[in-house]
Amino acid sequence: MKTLLMKTVVLLLIFSSCKKQDETKLETDLASATEINKAPEGLKLMKQNCYACHSVTTKSHDEIIAPPMIAVKKRYLMQYNSKEDFVNAIVAYSSDPKAENALMIGAVNKFNPMPKQNFKENDLKKIASYIYDNQIEAPKWFQNHFQQNHGNGQGMGNGNKKAN
Secondary structure, three states: OHHHHHHHHHHHHHHHHHHHHHHHHHHHHHHHHHHHHHOOHHHHHHHHHOOOOOOOOOOOHHHOOOOOHHHHHHHHHHHOOOHHHHHHHHHHHHHOOOHHHOOOHHHHHHHOOOOOOOOOHHHHHHHHHHHHHOOOOOOOOHHHHHHHHHOOOOOOOOOOOOOO
């Protein structure tokens, strides 16, 4: 009888422990999902559509396949003072990325124009607005690279054309 009682107690402890772990995991998963849902739509769209090429997780400038979004923001802010002009310029280039329309000539020379994507204009506006309005995550190496190569804030001098 004692053995049966002990086995029952042990089984109850095991099951209650498993249930507690499952509940904790479920609570953690729900919290993560809630945080993702709270993120601004422009940020979510940028992560889904831009970070595959404009990565913030690269270990060095030599690993990148496109300039990080912080570099895009810095360059476009040098050319466009208003949010409306900034957003329109990002949308225009992203909708029809041709070398002759590029503001970031050095990046185009290194990486070529970005491939044509099938973005919705409204999504591009949300992404560009988010970039303009918020601090953008940068790769760890970016600040040193920027200071070494663009310390005067003017880039390499290859893309300082005026917007039409």
